[in-house]
Amino acid sequence: MTPIHVTNATTTSEPVRPLKISKPGRAPVTHNACTVCLPLGVSLAFRGVENAVVILHGSQGCATYIRRYLISHFKEPVDIASSSFTEASAVFGGAQNLKTAIDNVRTGYQPAIIAIGSTCLADTIGEDVSMIVRQYLKEHEGETDLPLFVPLPMPNSRGTHIDGLHQACRAAVEYLSLGPEDEAQAPVESVHEELKAPVGIFPGLVSPADIRYLKELVRDCGLRPVVLPDLSETMEGGLWDRYEPIPKGGTTPTEFAALREALGTVEFSTTVRKDCSAAELLQDRLGTPLLRMPLPVGIAATDLFIGTLTAWSGTEIDHAHQRERDRLIDAYADGHKYLSGLRVAVFGEEDLVLGLSGFLKEVGMEVVIAGTGGRTSQLAAEMQRLYGAGPEILLEDTDFEALREVVAEAQPDMLIGNSKGYSLSRALSIPLVRVGFPIHDRFGAARVQVCGYRGTQMLFDRIVNTVIEERQAESIGYPYM
Numbered sequence: 026m027t028p029i030h031v032t033n034a035t036t037t038s039e040p041v042r043p044l045k046i047s048k049p050g051r052a053p054v055t056h057n058a059c060t061v062c063l064p065l066g067v068s069l070a071f072r073g074v075e076n077a078v079v080i081l082h083g084s085q086g087c088a089t090y091i092r093r094y095l096i097s098h099f100k101e102p103v104d105i106a107s108s109s110f111t112e113a114s115a116v117f118g119g120a121q122n123l124k125t126a127i128d129n130v131r132t133g134y135q136p137a138i139i140a141i142g143s144t145c146l147a148d149t150i151g152e153d154v155s156m157i158v159r160q161y162l163k164e165h166e167g168e169t170d171l172p173l174f175v176p177l178p179m180p181n182s183r184g185t186h187i188d189g190l191h192q193a194c195r196a197a198v199e200y201l202s203l204g205p206e207d208e209a210q211a212p213v214e215s216v217h218e219e220l221k222a223p224v225g226i227f228p229g230l231v232s233p234a235d236i237r238y239l240k241e242l243v244r245d246c247g248l249r250p251v252v253l254p255d256l257s258e259t260m261e262g263g264l265w266d267r268y269e270p271i272p273k274g275g276t277t278p279t280e281f282a283a284l285r286e287a288l289g290t291v292e293f294s295t296t297v298r299k300d301c302s303a304a305e306l307l308q309d310r311l312g313t314p315l316l317r318m319p320l321p322v323g324i325a326a327t328d329l330f331i332g333t334l335t336a337w338s339g340t341e342i343d344h345a346h347q348r349e350r351d352r353l354i355d356a357y358a359d360g361h362k363y364l365s366g367l368r369v370a371v372f373g374e375e376d377l378v379l380g381l382s383g384f385l386k387e388v389g390m391e392v393v394i395a396g397t398g399g400r401t402s403q404l405a406a407e408m409q410r411l412y413g414a415g416p417e418i419l420l421e422d423t424d425f426e427a428l429r430e431v432v433a434e435a436q437p438d439m440l441i442g443n444s445k446g447y448s449l450s451r452a453l454s455i456p457l458v459r460v461g462f463p464i465h466d467r468f469g470a471a472r473v474q475v476c477g478y479r480g481t482q483m484l485f486d487r488i489v490n491t492v493i494e495e496r497q498a499e500s501i502g503y504p505y506m
């Protein structure tokens with residue numbers, strides 16, 4: 026078996042050249058935002074936790090908007106409860122609404138866990154969801170069927186959907202694995218079901234198909250995967266005979282308990298703030314080793330991921346995955362003539378942009394524009410740290426109007442990002458390869474893979490075929506490859 030040479034994707038041997046960051050003058054309003062709000066990330070994170078229901082404290086429109094957004098991407102029903110503010114609650118506070126919502130959710134869903142996020146309106150009037158939950162627990166003292174509560178007092182104004190997802194995962198680990206230091210709720214009991222040592226994977230926002238692949242990969246490295254959020258079944262299950270209010274799947278109590286004994290954790294984010302990171306929390310409290318890296322797209326990044334797993338487990342890479350790597354290198358050689366030197370604009374969450382940039386550099390394409398609606402202010406620095414050079418133009422906390430201006434000027438050969446780039450692609454006649462979240466205008470978003478050798482292979486094929494399709498449209502027709 027050919028040993029994998031592990032390259033550290035978090036450093037580069039190339040000389041660092043200064044990154045030119047261009048931030049075109051922003052209008053005082055956002056036009057077609059590149060990001061969604063923080064409660065969406067909270068809702069998605071707890072959709073990946075077994076037997077959990079999310080209540081959004083605020084107006085009903087927020088829950089409806091977020092449900093519509095998620096359903097259109099995943100093509101699965103998504104229930105999100107709301108405390109349904111009225112005009113009176115917006116003025117006098119919505120504590121009673123939230124308590125009624127909790128009662129209704131307990132009756133209607135019988136969940137094991139209720140996560141409570143707040144929306145703009147609740148934040149604006151200063152609602153304290155932790156305090157309301159404490160009141161509720163006091164009022165219901167002695168009841169034996171109380172669910173576990175995870176209050177998420179995160180101001181919506183301070184982040185995007187991906188910040189919400191990271192912070193919700195950290196809160197889930199705090200409440201469901203470790204037990205909060207200042208709360209009375211007991212953490213779940215540890216139950217050993219498998220002999221393999223557990224490893225925590227915090228993938229961020231990736232597709233259910235990518236999560237299934239990551240679990241397979243971790244198992245094949247001789248370890249037991251604990252993925253949070255685990256959307257592999259909850260956001261892409263089978264056909265139901267009857268409606269399931271809470272779909273099967275998600276990270277289980279046993280898995281949360283197993284995180285306490287994890288050999289290590291891998292978090293696919295180098296931009297998440299330390300105090301918002303679930304992996305950092307485990308390291309701080311328990312000393313759990315951690316690897317933080319961008320999304321493992323491409324050979325170097327996947328080598329780093331698998332190399333770390335096999336080092337932790339003391340095994341070698343499984344033969345089937347080694348062969349996937351071999352085939353990917355072969356495909357790189359075959360497809361190089363189509364991609365070499367092509368100029369690309371990439372947009373999406375910071376860690377997706379970082380992961381894609383490493384891969385595109387690996388296959389000889391040039392990222393000329395990188396754009397994100399994210400607000401961590403880490404993208405430029407990470408681009409430089411990881412790859413030694415950034416794009417000509419890098420936009421942070423941006424919107425599609427600003428992106429359109431720079432893309433129109435730079436005229437890249439291709440756009441790679443979510444489906445919100447469609448109007449840009451159509452207006453400027455530049456092909457768009459749909460990756461990330463959301464993909465609202467194509468079928469199969471839940472099965473789009475980019476992670477590991479397998480996902481990279483799929484992405485590489487799509488990019489090459491997009492180039493061929495463009496050339497075919499401009500020429501007289503059918504070419505032999």
Ligand code: SF4
Nearest residue numbers: 062064087090144145
């Ligand atoms: S009002 Fe705020 S929380 Fe509600 S959907 Fe809009 S941005 Fe999200």
